[in-house]
Amino acid sequence: VPTDTPICTQTELQTLVVLSNASQRTFKIDDSRKCFLKDGQPFRYISGSIHYHRVPRFYWKDRLLKMKMAGLNAIQTYIPWNFHEPLPGQYQFSDDHDVEHFIQLTHEIGLLVILRPGPYICAEWDMGGLPAWLLEKQSIVLRSSDPYYLAAVDKWLGVLLPKMKPLLYQNGGPIITVQVENEYGSYFTCDYDYLRFLQKCFHSHLGDDVLLFTTDGARESLLQCGTLQGLYATVDFGPVSNITAAFQTQRRTEPRGPLVNSEFYTGWLDHWGQPHSRVSTEAVTSALYNMLALGANVNLYMFTGGTNFAYWNGANTPYAAQPTSYDYDAPLTEAGDLTEKYFAVREIIRKFEKVPDGPIPPSTPKFAYGKVALKKLKTVGEALNILSPSGPIKSLYPLTFVQVKQYFGFVLYRTTLPKNCSDPTPLSAPLNGVRDRAYISVNGVPQGILERNKVFVTNITGKAGATLDLLVENMGRVNYGRYTNDSKGLISNLTLGNSILTNWLIFPLNTEDAVRSHLRGWGGHGNSYHTEPEPHSSSNFTLPAFYMGNFSIPSGIPDLPQDTFIQFPGWTK
Numbered sequence: 001v002p003t004d005t006p007i008c009t010q011t012e013l014q015t016l017v018v019l020s021n022a023s024q025r026t027f028k029i030d031d032s033r034k035c036f037l038k039d040g041q042p043f044r045y046i047s048g049s050i051h052y053h054r055v056p057r058f059y060w061k062d063r064l065l066k067m068k069m070a071g072l073n074a075i076q077t078y079i080p081w082n083f084h085e086p087l088p089g090q091y092q093f094s095d096d097h098d099v100e101h102f103i104q105l106t107h108e109i110g111l112l113v114i115l116r117p118g119p120y121i122c123a124e125w126d127m128g129g130l131p132a133w134l135l136e137k138q139s140i141v142l143r144s145s146d147p148y149y150l151a152a153v154d155k156w157l158g159v160l161l162p163k164m165k166p167l168l169y170q171n172g173g174p175i176i177t178v179q180v181e182n183e184y185g186s187y188f189t190c191d192y193d194y195l196r197f198l199q200k201c202f203h204s205h206l207g208d209d210v211l212l213f214t215t216d217g218a219r220e221s222l223l224q225c226g227t228l229q230g231l232y233a234t235v236d237f238g239p240v241s242n243i244t245a246a247f248q249t250q251r252r253t254e255p256r257g258p259l260v261n262s263e264f265y266t267g268w269l270d271h272w273g274q275p276h277s278r279v280s281t282e283a284v285t286s287a288l289y290n291m292l293a294l295g296a297n298v299n300l301y302m303f304t305g306g307t308n309f310a311y312w313n314g315a316n317t318p319y320a321a322q323p324t325s326y327d328y329d330a331p332l333t334e335a336g337d338l339t340e341k342y343f344a345v346r347e348i349i350r351k352f353e354k355v356p357d358g359p360i361p362p363s364t365p366k367f368a369y370g371k372v373a374l375k376k377l378k379t380v381g382e383a384l385n386i387l388s389p390s391g392p393i394k395s396l397y398p399l400t401f402v403q404v405k406q407y408f409g410f411v412l413y414r415t416t417l418p419k420n421c422s423d424p425t426p427l428s429a430p431l432n433g434v435r436d437r438a439y440i441s442v443n444g445v446p447q448g449i450l451e452r453n454k455v456f457v458t459n460i461t462g463k464a465g466a467t468l469d470l471l472v473e474n475m476g477r478v479n480y481g482r483y484t485n486d487s488k489g490l491i492s493n494l495t496l497g498n499s500i501l502t503n504w505l506i507f508p509l510n511t512e513d514a515v516r517s518h519l520r521g522w523g524g525h526g527n528s529y530h531t532e533p534e535p536h537s538s539s540n541f542t543l544p545a546f547y548m549g550n551f552s553i554p555s556g557i558p559d560l561p562q563d564t565f566i567q568f569p570g571w572t573k
C-alpha cells in the first residue's frame, strides 16, 4: 500500500487554472494524480455536514454563510425519505421540506454540495430515514432486494432524483458527488444486487456522468459489503490517532483516486439519560490538520448539528433513544452559535486554503423572556375525544402503530380489568412487547410504567370492569443495525396475572392537530396551576398531560422577537 503524499496542492491548482476550459463544467476523478478534477483542474473539498431538516428554513442562510466563512468550499447533506414521503405517494417538498431551495441557496452562497439521498441514511434519524409505512409488510427485509422494498425505493427515487438532476454540477448546479446508500457494509444483508439496483437507478435519473460514491467505516470488513465497482469507495472516521492507517483501508479498495473521509466526526451523538457528548477541539484540529496535510478531501460531520424537531430522533440498540438535540458538539452549536471549535477549525483550514475575509455572521441574539407558569389543562385520557376524533379501533389482541396507521407519537391502548385485582397484580409484557414506554392507569389513577428492555412487570390494582389504559410512547425508531424494522406500540400480548388481556380499544392520537387547533379552548375545567414539578417515581407518577403557558414579547425593545432557550428545572420525562 503506497503512502499518500499531498497531490492536489495549491501550487498545482493555480498553475492549472490558466489552462482550464471554464465553459465546460465537469466533475471527475483523476486516477493518475489521485484527486478530483473540477473543470479539468485538481480539486480538493473541505466540506461540512448540515442537515436542512434539522435547521428551520429561516436559518438556512445564516448557517451556510457561517460555513462559508469558516473556509469550507462544500457542504454535505442527507435527504431523509420519511421526511418527504410521510405516507405512500404523499410528498412534502415545501417550506422546511424544500430541499431544492436549500441546494439553490447553497449554490448562491458559493458552496458546492455533496448529496446523500440514501435511501437509507442512518443519521440518528427515525428508522435511518426509511418510512415506517414500509413495515406494513411485516416480513420486509429493508435495504435488500426484497421486491416490496425495491418497488417503494424505485418510486421514491423516481420522484426525488429528477428534482436533483438540474442541480448537478455538470448541469450548472452545485452538486459535485452523490452518495449511494450509507455505510451499507455495516448492514447484515450484503446484497450486491441491491447496490447494483441503486447504481442503475441513480444513473438512469441523473445521467451517466454523475460521480457516485459509497461511504463505509474505515475497516476492511466493512468495505467488503459496502462497495461496488463503479461507485467510488470512501471511508469515515473521527479524530483517530493514526490517520495514515485509516486511509490505507480506503486505498486497498481505491488504489487510484482521491483520499476521502466522508464523515470526520467533530463531536458525537447523544442518548437519553447520558451526558452530552464532547470531543475536544484539540483532537479535532490536530486530526484535521493531518488529513489536510495528506491532501485528503474531508467532510466534517457535523459542522452544525441542529435539532430533531417533532418526533424525528432515532435510537440505537440495545434500545437507547436519541434526544431532541442534535448539537453534536459541532463547530456551530444547535442554535447556530459560533464556538471556540469553529474558530480553531477555521485556523487549520487557513493553513491550506484561502479563507474568506470579512465579518463572520455573529451568533444570533437571544432574549430572556422570564419565568412562565404552566397551567395543566387535561390529561391525554381526559382529551381523548379531541385527540382521537374518529374513535378507537377494536381488536381482540393489540395492534401496532403501523397497523392502526399512526407512525409517531402516542397511541392509547384501553381494555377493562377482567377480574378484581384488589391485591397488587402483575401486569406484564413477557416478550418485551412494549415499544417503547407505557404509562399505565386504572380508572385514571396512575399505576406504573412498562418500558422496553427495562421494565417488564408492574403491579396494578383495581376492580373488575375498571378501565385499564396504557398510553404507549414511540420514543424513536432504531436507525442503525439489523433492527431498523422497529415496530411500535404493543407488539405482543400483555398478561394480567396469568391471563392474556384481550378486547382492546386502540385510540390513535393526533396530538399535532390538537395542539395546532384546539388547545386554546382547553382551559376552564378542573384547572390547577403547577409552578412546581410533581413527584415522580415508577409507582407514583403524574399521567402525561397538556400544559399551557403564556408570555408576552415586551414592547419598546428593538429587534424583538429573538431566539430563546426553554428550561424545565426539576421536571422529568
Ligand SMILES: *[C@@H]1O[C@H](CO)[C@@H](O)[C@H](O)[C@H]1NC(C)=O
Binding pocket: 242, 244, 245, 248
Ligand atoms: C500508522 O499506521 C501505519 C500503517 O499501518 C504504520 O506504518 C505506522 O507505523 C503507524 N504510525 C503510528 C504512529 O503508529
Ligand SMILES: *[C@@H]1O[C@H](CO)[C@@H](O)[C@H](O)[C@H]1NC(C)=O
Binding pocket: 418, 419, 420, 463, 464
Ligand atoms: C369483585 O369484587 C366485588 C366486591 O368488591 C364483587 O362484588 C364482585 O362480584 C367481584 N367481581 C368479580 C368478577 O370477581
Ligand SMILES: *[C@@H]1O[C@H](CO)[C@@H](O)[C@H](O)[C@H]1NC(C)=O
Binding pocket: 424, 425, 426, 457, 458, 459
Ligand atoms: C408486586 O406485588 C407482589 C405482591 O405484593 C410483590 O411480591 C412484588 O414484588 C410486586 N412486584 C413489583 C414489580 O412491584
Ligand SMILES: *[C@@H]1O[C@H](CO)[C@@H](O)[C@H](O)[C@H]1NC(C)=O
Binding pocket: 138, 139, 141, 482, 483, 485, 487
Ligand atoms: C427485523 O429484521 C430482522 C432481520 O431481518 C429479523 O431477524 C427480525 O425478525 C425482524 N423483526 C421483526 C419484528 O419483524
Ligand SMILES: *[C@@H]1O[C@H](CO)[C@@H](O)[C@H](O)[C@H]1NC(C)=O
Binding pocket: 397, 398, 399, 490, 491, 492, 493, 500
Ligand atoms: C396474542 O395471543 C394470541 C393467542 O395466543 C395470538 O394468536 C396472537 O397472535 C397474539 N398477539 C400478539 C400481538 O402477539
Ligand SMILES: *[C@@H]1O[C@H](CO)[C@@H](O)[C@H](O)[C@H]1NC(C)=O
Binding pocket: 374, 375, 523, 548, 549, 550
Ligand atoms: C393565555 O392567554 C390567553 C389569551 O389572553 C388566555 O385566554 C389563556 O387563558 C391564557 N392561558 C394561560 C395558561 O395563562
